[in-house]
Amino acid sequence: GSTGDSKGNTATGDGKAGKTGVVLPFLTSPFWQAYNGYVPAKAKELGVSTLPTVNSNSDAAQQITDINNLLNQGVKGLVVAPIDSAAIAAGLDQAERKGVPVVAVDVAPDRGKVAMIVRADNRAYGTLACKYMGDKVKTGKVVQIMGDLSSINGRDRSEAFRDCMKQNYPSIQVLEIPTEWKAERAAAGLNTILNANPDLKGVYMQAGGVFLAPTLQQLKAKGLLHPVGDPKHITVVSNDGIPQELDAIRRGDIDATVSQPADDYAKYGLYYIKAAMEGKTFEPGPTDHNSTIIQHPDGNLEDQLAAPLVTKENVDDPTLWGNSLGR
């Protein structure tokens, strides 16, 4: 599939194609907040008519209810960012029963049929961060500031990072701070870890949106915030790619971040739902937006968007959502 053929029928497209519902997992992270901001813009671009976004407030049951409500309102397509890979199944079944196509964003459902999965793999983030960190640190202690272990993305990133470290960098010891996505838990944890391990070499934070500030704050407090390149510098790799992370990279406070493309999430989520509503289908293979569509064992297709690793080199790349976002 390519965006080429969609251009023709945008005009007629939103005429006959009905409304689209967009469901968010929660709004309290800069990333989803940005995603929520992109939705109306991209919808306009693509000529998709959407209802106002719905926020499930990180409550899986609420998300099912939201999907039901949207279906009752007669939406013809759904773009859902599941709170949990499994706890979305019932919602997908409902949609299928009503013959309403669903595009899953950011999380690949364990069960149920979707027209397309649009995401950059959480495990990939973890591995990417691990590789970069490993090559920089080589040996010693690093800490990963984990998200909520009961949330799918937190879990995947933690496991991926841990496994990759075990395999590729056996001489690196991984310490862990579980935080339930709470900034103060991260701050307290990091502070304590630094007491016990003054020789800490690296920090991996699973969500820059939540952990950037506390991490820098604690490093500053302990006088360990040295610019990149300084021998005393502690390697910091982040995730999300919000503007503040990019600034930190420019300042040399942190080394890198995985830019999770909020804009593409919105754009291609809507793009694929539009296509699905028009009955278009796609095959595995490369796309025109330098990503590849792969097929899951259960038959679902996934467009694996590129999640570029941002470092000092490419931090000013205008295509990064963190740069393009109006501030």
Place this chain on the structure above:
Amino acid sequence: MSVGSPTPSAGGAGTHARPPLAQAVDVVKRFGPTVALDNAQLEVVPGESHALVGRNGAGKSTLVSLLTGLARPDSGRILFGGEPAPSLADRNAWRRRVACVYQKSTIIPQLTVAENVFLNRQPTGPGRFIAWRRMRTRARELLDQWGVDIPVDTPAADLSVGDRQLVEIARSLSFGARFVILDEPTAPLDRREIERLFARMRVLQAADVTFLFISHHLQEVYEVCQSVTVMRDARWITTRPVALMPRTELVEAMTGEWMPEKTAAEPRDLTGRPVRLQVSDLAGDAFSGVSLAVRQGEVLGVAGSSASGKIELAETLVGLRRVKSGTATLDDIPIPFGNVPKAIASSIACVPRDRHDQGLVAGLSVAENAALTLRSVRAGRFGTISPARERRQARRVVADLDIKTPGVEAPVSALSGGNQQKVVMARALATDPRLLVLINPTAGIDVKSKEALLGLVDDMRERRTAVVVISDELDDLRTCDRVLVLRHGCVTTEHPAGWRDNDLVAAIEGMSDEGTTHD
């Protein structure tokens, strides 16, 4: 009966030279549709102790709350020394004019005795901070005057009911106000404590302090008061010197009908009757070596000071407490100690010590409270109960016990004290007991209700129930066939019906050993 335009001064009070110390003129107070005070009058003259009597719900406490600035009259005026009363918010102004022991306890359990005495007027040192040492010493002095020998640092929660009351009284008298209101101060006190109170009152009267004294024990009125105001159905009835108001007339004014003086029960010969309750050498919380026997249809009184262990004995018999040693049988079947359900199952019933603490569930209706044991209203064998049957039964007891209530569905909290107590009695009778234990059955209850309740005890006689009455009110004990006196947890003396008051009182106080010594 019709009440002429109320002119208290005609009642002799006004003949005094000085202006009335405190005055309530045509005060009206409503609670929702309830009229608690209906053009009530009161005029307290300096130097003479004034009694305020009336049946439960007559409006006495409400009048008190007006006289002490806790509430505003809907209409009418409150005057002190001829001056209009201060504004409600200005508590200190009220404090200077009147001190009060309220009917409801105003002790704060979490605070120490000393703090309760000086609540919100603690002696302060530099920087308006509390001077603890001074406060303690002053509290100590105050309590010593009353012979309350508890450390002033004890939390009030640990005080006995009597001591708590004494602390309240001591506090109210320590304000230095010339006018002191005592709303049923003697209810929780035992004889010795009451004597202590009266002695103190006389001293203060001599020092020109004026009392407004409320009590349902009319003999107390004659003991300490010079004039009396009677209220009925929220209205002023009369105000007269006590001397000109013999008991029967007083009761008539209160109840609106003539009631003959209650005479002591005739001694009856019950030796023929089989023994119902047999207690042998029983020892438990606060009593030991108690042995007694109650025959069918016999009413046994148990008297003693509040520390005598009589309450503990009673509560043990009805399954509220465990025993240390000894046995007790009901019709030769051992009584299940420490297990109320079993006790009730073996048809033992009880009117508990305090109707508010242990007797009633305020939120529930009269019917529900009367059937609280839930035994008399079972319908199916699966423990289902029938509200219909419950209402029927409730209507019956309301009729039998002459309970004044808007209806069986009304919340029990809407009833006056006496009628509430009748409901508790009804609950006890509902299980048709073979042993009935009454603990302070007439506490805080007006004369008429008292008669009614004691009348019920007589009915029990006929039904051959063994009745044990725990009380130190002579009126209650008069109806008993025998009275045992407890001191320090042991039975000291036994008094068959027809005893003389002094003997019994002396025995309770432990001052003499008249009557047949018991062992």
Place this chain on the structure above:
Amino acid sequence: MTDISALAESPRSTQPTTFRGARTALLRRFRELALVPALVALVVLGGLVNDTFLTKANLISILGSSAALALVTLAASLILIGGKFDLSLESTVGIAPALGAMVVLPASAAGFGIELPSAVGLLIMLVAGAVIGAVNGFLVVKLQLNAFIVTLAMLIVLRGLQVGMTEGKTLFEMPESFFTLATSTFLEVPLSVWLAAAAFAIAGFVLRHHRVGRALYAIGGNPAAARTAGIRVDRVLMGVYIVGGALAALGGLVLTGYVGAISPNQGDGMIFTVFAAAVIGGISLDGGKGTMTGALTGVLLLGVVQNLLTLAQVKPFWIQAIYGGIILVSLMVSRLTSGKAQD
């Protein structure tokens, strides 16, 4: 109003008390229906602002989405009427079904790998709920620890245990029987709804017509009085904690079916909504007061509000604020209608 002022003139205070008694009795009955007008108003409003609101499909999904809340609110209400507290219900909603599922699931699907038949799994789920209730009961009734705080600690412990034993994984490959309650319907209405309705009906009946229910009110109203009246206070309270735990587990099962999986934080934060529903419905936090009818209307009110907020397409940022605001207002409504200070 006029008749009252007329009464005021009447000489005897006993006569007015007749009316006073009658009036409060009426108020009590009224209080439990205090919300019905609000509920009706909301439904009408909903019908006006949004044309899908009154469709059968939508009404059914309101019921379907409220079933789990209803069951847990029932549990909470019973415990509250007994004058006690159980915050850990929300964790039971998660851990009980998780246990039930893990004894059924193979190790490959994050189960214990003992793969018991699913009937046993469901049984274990209920038992787990009951046992948790029993533990709470023991701590509160026997050890006399403060109910609020001890069940708060239990809430944290249980949640932690669930995360621990599932290693944070979401369970989803359960056999159909774990979902039927929510998925299969009778007369187009999910079984879960019928179940909740039945549970409320039974509870309502027992509270009114069975001695245990009546004992519960007495205990909540005045434990000491209940004890002297020969009511086995501790036993009844233990019982109600156990039943509460089992009901919460059942609510968890309904939720499982509704969501199609058991995430490690299933039920997280639910207790807030539960208590809101109960109290809005006129259940007293001081015990001894409240009816099942009231609690149920409380649940439905919140369900309808949630549904309306989504349908009305309120800006997502503001939904939460408005939701809370409505709870606040309903509280004041039930305060005013009940006429007396709230407890």
Place this chain on the structure above:
Amino acid sequence: MTDISALAESPRSTQPTTFRGARTALLRRFRELALVPALVALVVLGGLVNDTFLTKANLISILGSSAALALVTLAASLILIGGKFDLSLESTVGIAPALGAMVVLPASAAGFGIELPSAVGLLIMLVAGAVIGAVNGFLVVKLQLNAFIVTLAMLIVLRGLQVGMTEGKTLFEMPESFFTLATSTFLEVPLSVWLAAAAFAIAGFVLRHHRVGRALYAIGGNPAAARTAGIRVDRVLMGVYIVGGALAALGGLVLTGYVGAISPNQGDGMIFTVFAAAVIGGISLDGGKGTMTGALTGVLLLGVVQNLLTLAQVKPFWIQAIYGGIILVSLMVSRLTSGKAQD
């Protein structure tokens, strides 16, 4: 066990025994220190299992991480002693600093764009806290709504308002003055710690040695009696709600400095920990009981536990369970040491 059930059976004794009086007096003093042994034990244990635990740096960071909790626990404790409740404190921790920041920040950084001087911002933050407290006070004291449930609703409303006005954005880029409390130190110890210590000292002193403090205990113990004693019940309670709100705002500021940003769910779920700390520290949920010393030890206990769990690198999945378990145990400890039923 048996004696407890016996205690449960028998109504409270009428016996005036000086011994018992003295004993309980001693127990009360003991109760407020009930946790000290537990605390000491934990510290010693910590020192044994982990050699960095007792380092000055680590002890300081325990204090630093507990400062915010300490301030909010202080607020909650004061309100609890007055016999009331405020759950919405946790939302105040979030919204008050957010407001203070947004009046300072330019629109580009998610502020209102009015860019007032940061001193004004900090003032507004405190005032916001006080106002929120006043609203709670009004609803609870004057309208006599149930404190638990009304502040629960407020919790939801305020959280919703914060999400709404920040549109879910996390606030970065505040001026340094928003961080100084947590970042700058005196004698190596963060100012936030000194602030919390001072607040506790003052509160403790006022509660013990000033009429207002004693009045608060009286009100918590028996409001009606307090009224008749001339205590301006409503005024005192309003006051304590307002002070509580301001303290929570201050706690929020400390937290802001500690994490260097204000996320829309700052303080979310904190109230659980706060109440746990207060009650473990011997503050009674029924009002009228508890001391600042106790509350403070409660806070420190939890802080030490958290720190130890991280140092010990407990398997992350089990941390929550262990944490809750420790709270539960500490509750039993303070129950047993206090010797009487908990409230």
